[in-house]
Amino acid sequence: MADWIGGNCPVPSETHAKLARQRQANLTKPAGSLGHLERLAIDLAALQGTDRPRALRAPIIIFAGDHGVAARGVSAYPSDVTVQMLYNFASGGAAISVLARELGVPLLVVDAGTLSEQPVPGVLTDKPRRGTRDFGEEAALTPPEVVQALGCGRRALRQVIAEGADLVILGEMGIGNTTSAAAIACALTGRRPELVVGNGTGLDDAGRERKVIVIKQALAFHGIEGSGSKVEDVFSAVGGLEIAALTGAIVASAQNRVPVLIDGFIVSVAALAAVRINPSCRPWLIFSHRSAERGHQLMLEEMDARPILDLGLRLGEGSGAALALPVLRLACALHNGMATFDEAAVSGRIP
Numbered sequence: 235m236a237d238w239i240g241g242n243c244p245v246p247s248e249t250h251a252k253l254a255r256q257r258q259a260n261l262t263k264p265a266g267s268l269g270h271l272e273r274l275a276i277d278l279a280a281l282q283g284t285d286r287p288r289a290l291r292a293p294i295i296i297f298a299g300d301h302g303v304a305a306r307g308v309s310a311y312p313s314d315v316t317v318q319m320l321y322n323f324a325s326g327g328a329a330i331s332v333l334a335r336e337l338g339v340p341l342l343v344v345d346a347g348t349l350s351e352q353p354v355p356g357v358l359t360d361k362p363r364r365g366t367r368d369f370g371e372e373a374a375l376t377p378p379e380v381v382q383a384l385g386c387g388r389r390a391l392r393q394v395i396a397e398g399a400d401l402v403i404l405g406e407m408g409i410g411n412t413t414s415a416a417a418i419a420c421a422l423t424g425r426r427p428e429l430v431v432g433n434g435t436g437l438d439d440a441g442r443e444r445k446v447i448v449i450k451q452a453l454a455f456h457g458i459e460g461s462g463s464k465v466e467d468v469f470s471a472v473g474g475l476e477i478a479a480l481t482g483a484i485v486a487s488a489q490n491r492v493p494v495l496i497d498g499f500i501v502s503v504a505a506l507a508a509v510r511i512n513p514s515c516r517p518w519l520i521f522s523h524r525s526a527e528r529g530h531q532l533m534l535e536e537m538d539a540r541p542i543l544d545l546g547l548r549l550g551e552g553s554g555a556a557l558a559l560p561v562l563r564l565a566c567a568l569h570n571g572m573a574t575f576d577e578a579a580v581s582g583r584i585p
């Protein structure tokens with residue numbers, strides 16, 4: 235395992251959390267009436283160590299990778315789509331490209347392991363190999379490939395936060411990656427594949443059953459049933475290059491005091507792996523939405539997470555996280571801009 239990944243993440247500032255809680259209690263509204271928005275502003279204040287939290291600079295990183303297991307008919311789309319979408323991200327036509335433009339935030343796309351032979355213009359290439367091996371018959375990745383993929387995430391993260399970031403948004407693209415993510419989720423939690431496996435890009439029920447069987451057989455083949463396996467062994471057996479890169483980016487972000495807005499099922503599985511490797515990164519994670527992918531709710535429960543949105547999304551690309559950014563921005567605006575009872579000469583709660 236990469237030596238840097240266990241390095242402690244800073245503890246959020248309890249002093250600023252306390253000040254933010256006091257401020258929320260003094261703002262001109264019934265106590266607690268802004269619900270989850272209050273919690274978000276307080277958490278951001280503690281994470282950013284400030285009286286005035288903000289979510290203005292929120293660069294997006296998308297990690298892309300291909301999956302050998304896709305050859306087993308576990309996705310509704312062919313593997314070609316992964317690289318084709320990289321061109322779409324770069325030329326501005328993908329959902330996340332539109333959202334990034336509307337939000338005024340930069341978008342970095344990283345090829346962490348697609349099948350592409352050539353670099354895609356406008357995309358950062360940092361990949362140990364082209365696609366994973368089919369984990370139905372061999373280990374998806376070697377241990378050094380896992381270490382390199384974790385490092386890819388850290389390098390991209392460092393590049394992006396060097397330009398300044400109040401938080402980062404992480405997303406992914408990879409045909410077949412819900413199969414890899416579900417296998418990782420099963421191996422880290424001991425849950426049965428039936429409970430974790432979803433329809434991904436749109437498999438029918440027969441396809442989903444095939445996916446369950448592929449994962450069950452792979453967990454047995456690699457000896458990672460139950461919940462006792464180490465993350466590095468799980469990544470090597472059934473991992474994805476973009477998923478390991480996400481895990482590296484999540485830990486590195488927390489180590490660098492930058493909160494991470496987590497997207498859907500795949501990014502949440504990468505987050506669970508990050509929390510298992512380095513539990514001190516957990517306070518730095520903000521969960522943006524509940525994906526329609528079966529298994530996502532279990533991941534959220536596993537990390538005791540409460541997502542901001544629940545819109546039935548299952549796109550990936552960081553789209554759910556990007557959509558939650560305006561809520562975070564407005565939570566900060568309310569926290570910073572509302573008048574207190576004293577300032578507005580409004581009577582407080584009857585004692």
Ligand SMILES: O=C(O)c1ccc[n+]([C@@H]2O[C@H](COP(=O)([O-])O)[C@@H](O)[C@H]2O)c1
Nearest residue numbers: 309408410411412434435498499525550
């Ligand atoms: O983010 C999610 O919750 C999510 C749920 C289902 C599918 N996806 C996206 O769909 C792709 C993986 O689906 P699949 O069926 O090919 O495994 C990948 O590119 C993901 O970004 C994403």
Ligand SMILES: Cc1cc2nc[nH]c2cc1C
Nearest residue numbers: 311315407435549550551
């Ligand atoms: C077209 C398409 C776009 C995507 N974006 C993220 N995952 C995706 C999967 C497909 C199939």
